[in-house]
Amino acid sequence: MNIYKKLRFLEKSLKKFTPSLINLNNENIKRIKPVKQKYDILSLSGGDNMITREEAYDLLKKHVKTRNLIKHCLATEAVMKKMAQHFNEDEEIWGLAGLLHDLDYEYTKEKPEEHGLKTVEILGNMVPEQIKNAILAHCEKKERESLIEKVIYAVDPTTGFIVAGALIKPEKKLSAIDVNFLLNRFKEKSFARGASREQMKSCEEFGMTLEEFYSISLEAMKEIAEELGL
Numbered sequence: 001m002n003i004y005k006k007l008r009f010l011e012k013s014l015k016k017f018t019p020s021l022i023n024l025n026n027e028n029i030k031r032i033k034p035v036k037q038k039y040d041i042l043s044l045s046g047g048d049n050m051i052t053r054e055e056a057y058d059l060l061k062k063h064v065k066t067r068n069l070i071k072h073c074l075a076t077e078a079v080m081k082k083m084a085q086h087f088n089e090d091e092e093i094w095g096l097a098g099l100l101h102d103l104d105y106e107y108t109k110e111k112p113e114e115h116g117l118k119t120v121e122i123l124g125n126m127v128p129e130q131i132k133n134a135i136l137a138h139c140e141k142k143e144r145e146s147l148i149e150k151v152i153y154a155v156d157p158t159t160g161f162i163v164a165g166a167l168i169k170p171e172k173k174l175s176a177i178d179v180n181f182l183l184n185r186f187k188e189k190s191f192a193r194g195a196s197r198e199q200m201k202s203c204e205e206f207g208m209t210l211e212e213f214y215s216i217s218l219e220a221m222k223e224i225a226e227e228l229g230l
């Protein structure tokens, strides 16, 4: 309901009880300027700014040149958004955390002790603390406390694990794999060694079975299969 409709509704309701109390005509209503609400300030700690998704994506492309790494960030964004939906959390915030989590990867490849910290430095006050903390938590620069911090930690290796799963199929498509296939690959230690089993299994920290976790992650990635080239 826009502001004019809201006022008209309010006027009608008030007139019902006190007909002479209020007399809003269209001219009066039009003079009342609606307050432009950029985002829910109360949901952001310290009233920080928040860049748009478009700005965040441009920032990512500015700092990350490896196409596969950009795809990994897009996959992480998609899964984080789907997880936010599942937990009834803020999709925009969770999505941005996923999209930006490896922003400094190319600068810190040889200095993993700086991974995450550099991203937070680049982001400054462009995003709320919640996103910066999630980014720090994904690479263990911060203890996992909030839900978003726990989820991003588990999601990070999962996107690569799912990509590796699709790539061993002759079709090289996400549509060729399902949750059971992923659960079986999980048990195969030699498959996608880089994807930490412990990290993926940490989905249990936020009350999800590996099966459910893979199901949501795979579904999210299938939705952007074309962008991922899978």
Ligand SMILES: [Fe+2]
Residues within 6 Å of the ligand: 072, 076, 101, 102, 156
């Ligand atoms: Fe990552």
